[in-house]
Amino acid sequence: xTDARLIDGNAFSAxxxxxxxxxxxxxxDEHHVVPGLAVVLVGEDPASQVYVRTKHxxxxxxxxxxxxxxxxxxxxxxxxxxxxxxxxxxxxxxGILVQLPLPxxxxxxxxxxxxxxxxxxxxxxxxxVGRLSAGLDAMVPCTPLGSLMLLKDxxxxxxxxxxxVVGRSxxxxxxxxxxxIKESCTVTVAHSRTRDLPDVVRRADIVVAAVGRPEMIRGxxxxxxxxxxxxxxxxxxxxxxxxxxxxxxxxxEAVKVAGAITPVPGGVGPxxxxxxxxxxxxxxxxxxxxxxxxx
Ligand SMILES: Nc1nc2c(c(=O)[nH]1)N[C@@H](CN(C=O)c1ccc(C(=O)N[C@@H](CCC(=O)O)C(=O)O)cc1)CN2
Numbered sequence: 001x002t003d004a005r006l007i008d009g010n011a012f013s014a015x016x017x018x019x020x021x022x023x024x025x026x027x028x029d030e031h032h033v034v035p036g037l038a039v040v041l042v043g044e045d046p047a048s049q050v051y052v053r054t055k056h057x058x059x060x061x062x063x064x065x066x067x068x069x070x071x072x073x074x075x076x077x078x079x080x081x082x083x084x085x086x087x088x089x090x091x092x093x094x095g096i097l098v099q100l101p102l103p104x105x106x107x108x109x110x111x112x113x114x115x116x117x118x119x120x121x122x123x124x125x126x127x128x129v130g131r132l133s134a135g136l137d138a139m140v141p142c143t144p145l146g147s148l149m150l151l152k153d154x155x156x157x158x159x160x161x162x163x164x165v166v167g168r169s170x171x172x173x174x175x176x177x178x179x180x181i182k183e184s185c186t187v188t189v190a191h192s193r194t195r196d197l198p199d200v201v202r203r204a205d206i207v208v209a210a211v212g213r214p215e216m217i218r219g220x221x222x223x224x225x226x227x228x229x230x231x232x233x234x235x236x237x238x239x240x241x242x243x244x245x246x247x248x249x250x251x252x253e254a255v256k257v258a259g260a261i262t263p264v265p266g267g268v269g270p271x272x273x274x275x276x277x278x279x280x281x282x283x284x285x286x287x288x289x290x291x292x293x294x295x
Contacts, residue, residue: 001224004258007150009267013274016149016295017062021275023293024063027284035284037121037276038087039096041074042080042106048099055097056272062277067093077106081114088116094287095121095280100171118287121279123175132178139279144176146210146271147229148183154227155206156259159184164201166190166217166248167210168219172231176208197221209248219253227252228261231268 027033037059039252043051052068061067062147069083071114080098087096098120102108117127122174123253131138151158163185167173173189180187190200192211198221201207207228214234232248247264262268278295285292 001258004255005260007154007260007262007267009262009270013270015269016274019295020281021062023281029096031290033288034065035094036092037068037280038093038135040098042071042075043103052099058273059275064280073103080106080111084114094284095119119277119283121283132175135182141171141175142272142275143231144179146178147268148179161185161205162203163206164188164204165188165208172210202238209289211248213248214246215250217249219250222254224256224257225259228258230262230264233269
């Protein structure tokens with residue numbers, strides 16, 4: 001059997017960012033409006049610092065305004081909430097994102113709920129969670145949205161397909177399941193208590209792995225020809241002592257069985273930031289009561 005097709009998230013996200021940049025230019029030229037994204041980082045988590053830096057770079061490249069707020073790790077919760085109140089009221093800011101995880105003394109849910117749902121480009125506010133689950137227009141979390149775009153690019157229509165989402169987090173697993181239900185898939189959400197997980201995964205035409213456990217999903221758990229979306233980003237030590245990035249799927253085994261698969265890195269990860277820009281563009285258009293660009 002030939003190896004699975006590699007789903008190239010770097011190439012897809014670069015095309016998406018180009019399309020977004022074109023729409024940003026149109027908004028600027030025709031309506032004198034420039035989308036603005038505010039990113040709040042609390043603390044010095046090294047991975048978060050890299051992601052926030054990349055978000056700033058991509059935001060500016062796309063022609064949008066970027067507002068970075070970097071706060072020390074011991075910033076009181078009240079100060080973060082006050083900052084968000086200010087961003088909610090700032091007409092130049094159309095999207096607000098608080099980089100997660102937050103330091104332990106800050107209640108993440110309280111912070112998320114302080115964001116104006118119209119500016120919640122992460123789609124984590126309960127209003128957006130509820131709207132997505134009701135099948136209404138909503139801000140959709142970036143990683144599941146990017147995963148869905150890749151799936152549609154590979155498979156076209158998804159209706160009637162069996163999808164298994166492994167992981168039930170609020171950020172990925174649950175919204176991913178909602179998006180797949182909307183596409184008329186038959187969706188199973190599996191998690192740490194699921195019985196006979198390999199058998200459950202083996203039924204799937206689409207496997208979305210979002211458990212946060214390095215290489216947990218093995219090649220012999222997969223239905224031959226299925227499509228695998230690996231959301232996991234795990235830093236592990238390789239046999240030679242160097243650090244490497246792996247997903248939640250054992251790639252070397254899975255590539256021999258699946259029909260198509262996202263690599264890690266270079267699969268879903270780059271889609272997360274491209275979809276953040278997409279959500280900021282959409283939020284801006286809605287706030288100015290302009291037609292929402294088709295992205
Ligand atoms: N408020 C949020 N916090 C976090 C989110 C989020 O969507 N909203 N997601 C993750 C981190 N994240 C964006 O914030 C993110 C993760 C990974 C990538 C990415 O491009 N990954 C690369 C590998 C990069 C590396 O070497 O580490 C890839 O997979 O190719 C982008 C964004 C948690 N926090």
